[in-house]
Amino acid sequence: MTQETNTGRTRLSRSLVLQAAVALADEDGFEGFSMRRLAQELGVVPMALYKHVANKDELLDGMVDIVFGEIESPSIGDDWRSAMRRRAISAREALKRHSWAIGMMETRNPGPANLRNHNAVMGCLREAGFPFETAIHAYSVQDAYIYGFAQQEKTLGFQTPGDAGEAAQRRAQTIGSLDDYPYLAEIATKLPESGYDNTLEFAWGLDLILDGLDRRLQAIPLTS
Amino acid sequence: MTQETNTGRTRLSRSLVLQAAVALADEDGFEGFSMRRLAQELGVVPMALYKHVANKDELLDGMVDIVFGEIESPSIGDDWRSAMRRRAISAREALKRHSWAIGMMETRNPGPANLRNHNAVMGCLREAGFPFETAIHAYSVQDAYIYGFAQQEKTLGFQTPGDAGEAAQRRAQTIGSLDDYPYLAEIATKLPESGYDNTLEFAWGLDLILDGLDRRLQAIPLTS
DNA sequence: GACTATAGGTGTACGGCGTACACTTGTCAA
DNA sequence: TTGACAAGTGTACGCCGTACACCTATAGTC
Numbered sequence: 001m002t003q004e005t006n007t008g009r010t011r012l013s014r015s016l017v018l019q020a021a022v023a024l025a026d027e028d029g030f031e032g033f034s035m036r037r038l039a040q041e042l043g044v045v046p047m048a049l050y051k052h053v054a055n056k057d058e059l060l061d062g063m064v065d066i067v068f069g070e071i072e073s074p075s076i077g078d079d080w081r082s083a084m085r086r087r088a089i090s091a092r093e094a095l096k097r098h099s100w101a102i103g104m105m106e107t108r109n110p111g112p113a114n115l116r117n118h119n120a121v122m123g124c125l126r127e128a129g130f131p132f133e134t135a136i137h138a139y140s141v142q143d144a145y146i147y148g149f150a151q152q153e154k155t156l157g158f159q160t161p162g163d164a165g166e167a168a169q170r171r172a173q174t175i176g177s178l179d180d181y182p183y184l185a186e187i188a189t190k191l192p193e194s195g196y197d198n199t200l201e202f203a204w205g206l207d208l209i210l211d212g213l214d215r216r217l218q219a220i221p222l223t224s
Numbered sequence: 225m226t227q228e229t230n231t232g233r234t235r236l237s238r239s240l241v242l243q244a245a246v247a248l249a250d251e252d253g254f255e256g257f258s259m260r261r262l263a264q265e266l267g268v269v270p271m272a273l274y275k276h277v278a279n280k281d282e283l284l285d286g287m288v289d290i291v292f293g294e295i296e297s298p299s300i301g302d303d304w305r306s307a308m309r310r311r312a313i314s315a316r317e318a319l320k321r322h323s324w325a326i327g328m329m330e331t332r333n334p335g336p337a338n339l340r341n342h343n344a345v346m347g348c349l350r351e352a353g354f355p356f357e358t359a360i361h362a363y364s365v366q367d368a369y370i371y372g373f374a375q376q377e378k379t380l381g382f383q384t385p386g387d388a389g390e391a392a393q394r395r396a397q398t399i400g401s402l403d404d405y406p407y408l409a410e411i412a413t414k415l416p417e418s419g420y421d422n423t424l425e426f427a428w429g430l431d432l433i434l435d436g437l438d439r440r441l442q443a444i445p446l447t448s
Numbered sequence: 449g450a451c452t453a454t455a456g457g458t459g460t461a462c463g464g465c466g467t468a469c470a471c472t473t474g475t476c477a478a
Numbered sequence: 479t480t481g482a483c484a485a486g487t488g489t490a491c492g493c494c495g496t497a498c499a500c501c502t503a504t505a506g507t508c
Contacts, residue, residue, distance in 0.1 A: 011474095011475095034464080034465065034466080035465080035466060035467080036464080036465070036466085046466085046467085047467075047468090047469095050466095050467070050468095055466075055467075056466065056467090
């Protein structure tokens with residue numbers, strides 16, 4: 001056999017490093033995350049990592065591409081609307097699992113999973129009859145919404161109506177008084193009793209956008 | 225007079241520090257930005273800053289609130305749709321000027337300008353007849369889109385069709401070959417000649433969303 | 449105008465970070 | 479068995495944020 005004949009610990013590899021990095025960031029958040037902590041987690045000296053990744057930036061690129069790999073890619077020929085919906089929902093879920101990745105999905109150098117996913121999205125739209133420029137627009141709105149929503153969700157940091165109430169109250173305390181902000185005060189009082197749910201919230205906006213895209217598509221004369 | 229009788233340099237103040245910080249981040253980007261660089265810029269020793277801000281986090285909170293201050297607040301009673309449109313556009317412009325603020329608008333502790341703006345948005349929607357929960361939804365989609373779009377725009381880093389082509393080519397080189405990604409290849413070839421414009425792109429998605437919100441509003445029985 | 453409390457600015461130091469560079473060690477093919 | 483090369487180590491450097499003790503200029507009181 002050509003592996004696992006090691007003295008004690010298994011040897012490192014690029015993908016092992018990346019996986020461990022994702023796991024560490026998931027647990028400790030992006031603060032706490034450092035090359036040194038990661039090395040420690042792997043029972044290895046910090047510089048050992050540099051035999052497998054060029055530097056921290058490249059490590060992050062790889063980590064982000066792992067997250068992209070967890071996003072459902074539409075198959076070309078799928079019904080565009082339900083394919084887009086599934087992709088968006090799986091993207092949000094991936095970002096909930098790996099919230100450290102939230103500002104990084106569009107910022108890092110694209111890896112293979114990223115390219116594959118984006119190619120599939122664009123392909124699905126084009127084959128569904130979206131003209132080139134409309135497909136670009138459709139793509140842009142959806143991604144802006146998905147990543148923007150993930151940001152919001154991360155910040156608000158509550159999931160259930162109960163949490164929402166708690167968060168609102170914490171805010172109110174920080175601020176001192178909401179007297180000057182009557183409409184924010186309304187949120188603080190009404191949101192807790194409203195059955196707020198992030199998943200439904202995401203779907204509401206997503207469906208609004210998909211409705212809009214459908215309308216734009218319908219409005220196009222079928223010359224193709 | 226009770227000020228400006230100083231030996232040489234004017235004295236620091238919280239707002240002076242914040243302004244200088246924004247200016248520095250605008251120039252050098254968020255990389256390059258550090259307490260030590262800022263102190264140097266102000267001709268002062270690093271620790272001097274801590275007499276005016278508690279720590280770097282609080283400094284960032286203040287910087288972000290300056291950006292919020294540059295976003296147009298709707299007046300309650302304004303036509304909701306054009307007020308929302310103006311706010312969204314001014315938000316994008318502010319984020320273009322201060323692109324370091326892009327992942328921070330929703331992440332930092334809210335300052336007064338933030339609260340004022342959000343209160344005004346919510347107020348405008350409520351007074352325009354949006355029921356509470358619909359107003360929350362409307363708010364959520366818009367902000368997700370605005371901040372998500374700003375992210376995208378920052379990353380893509382091109383403004384004109386020419387730049388877009390250049391960027392696409394750079395990407396293609398990095399990747400090696402787009403042969404496996406035919407729909408991305410289409411983007412690389414067609415985008416440059418398409419007259420792509422970020423401002424129009426933003427407006428396309430924004431109007432799609434505002435259309436959708438209008439529809440949702442119309443669909444509500446007027447029981448107040 | 450002299451006195452003094454205090455707000456503003458300084459200097460030193462510490463522990464953390466990413467990573468360059470020179471080294472030892474373990475592994476596998478010949 | 480050997481020797482080349484990949485994997486892991488150790489040390490060191492220059493950055494970072496900031497705690498803490500110190501000095502100093504300023505402004506309000508007499």
